[in-house]
Amino acid sequence: PPYAVGYFVGSLSTQSVNRTLSRALLRLAPSELTFTEIPIGGLPLYNRDLDGDFPPEARDFKALIARQDALLFITPEYNRSIPGALKNAIDWASRPYGENVIARKATAVIGASPGQIGTAVGQQHLRSILSFLQAPQMNAPEAYIWMRPGLIEEDGTVTDPGTEEFLRGYMNAFFEYIERVLTVVPPAS
């Protein structure tokens, strides 16, 4: 440690409950983790015609991901999948063929929804995508956040102690997971 965590917020909305959740996670994370947002809103639509000559926004985006030890995805569910903006960003990160910068990064997935299913279905789609891209994923704990009004304040203060404890535990588990992924375990003799 410290480990560099790049985080994606899957929503472009200024009112995003997932951005509010991201603020809570950063506040509750262990001090061994440092955070950098990987913005997705400025990327053009992915087009493989550009594989030989990526636009500067996409180059910078990929370079920022490459510098991270781990990636945290905080995303809403759109129509039982992930938002198009996030899929577009991941598609850029995965190309050109053979230059996938998500491969081998320790990853974790979390999301919030005003609905009680709490992004569970969208997260499964994201897990499939990350599996295909060769990213090791923290399998447990899972985190499906049902965002009731007032649960987390604008600045990321969690008002419900049980939720606060759960989110702190989630970030501690992610820290331990990153450490396991980055640690080279010698073969048994």
Ligand code: FNR
């Ligand atoms: C939604 N919403 C939604 N919620 C959910 O739990 N499952 C879903 O499949 C969907 N689908 C969906 C599609 C689209 C296009 C929109 C705009 C919204 C509701 C969604 O969870 C809610 O708007 C959240 O507030 C979105 O997250 P952010 O933007 O607040 O972070």
